[in-house]
Every structure is written in C-alpha cells, then in structure tokens.
Amino acid sequence: MKIMSTKDAKNAFGMTIDTARTEPxxxxxxxxxxxxxxxxxxxxxxxxxxxxxxRAKRSTGEDGQQ
Structure with missing residues (x-):
C-alpha cells in the first residue's frame, strides 16, 4: 500500500489515481x-x-416478477 500526505496526493492527483488502480x-x-x-x-x-x-430481491419477490 502506498502512503501519501494529503498535500502530495493533491499535488500529484493524476498519479494518485493511477496508483489506486493497481494498489491501495x-x-x-x-x-x-x-x-x-x-x-x-x-x-x-x-x-x-x-x-x-x-439474489435477495429474487428470493423475496421484490424484483416485480412472479
């Protein structure tokens, strides 16, 4: 897991997003x-x-189908 400060995450937001696609x-x-x-x-x-x-909706009939 990569750790960043809020300042670094803000300044490198694009990199933060790219990294989050592959690891937390x-x-x-x-x-x-x-x-x-x-x-x-x-x-x-x-x-x-x-x-x-x-599955829960189908088993309780909440999906509108009978």
Whole structure:
C-alpha cells in the first residue's frame, strides 16, 4: 500500500489515481490515515454486493416478477 500526505496526493492527483488502480493508496493528514483510495477492490466488492442484492430481491419477490 502506498502512503501519501494529503498535500502530495493533491499535488500529484493524476498519479494518485493511477496508483489506486493497481494498489491501495492511503492518504494521511497530520500522520493519520483519512482516506484509502482503491479501484479494483471496490469494483470486486460492488459486484459481490450487486449479485447478493439481486439474489435477495429474487428470493423475496421484490424484483416485480412472479
């Protein structure tokens, strides 16, 4: 995980985004982590959530189909 200060993340925002596409980037303010930027892991978790939500809707009939 790459660690950056808020100042560095702001000044090199493009690089911060590019790095977050391949590994988590922790952004710290006064030595305390305030944000972790991730892309791949978020996409994976969102897909799992969407799949789980779709199953829950189908099993309870909330998708409007009978």
């Amino acid at each position: 980037v922790a952004i710290e303010k006064h030595g305390r982590r305030v944000v972790v930027a991730v892309v791949e892991e978020y996409d994976r978790l969102k897909a799992l959530e969407d799949a789980s939500s779709g």
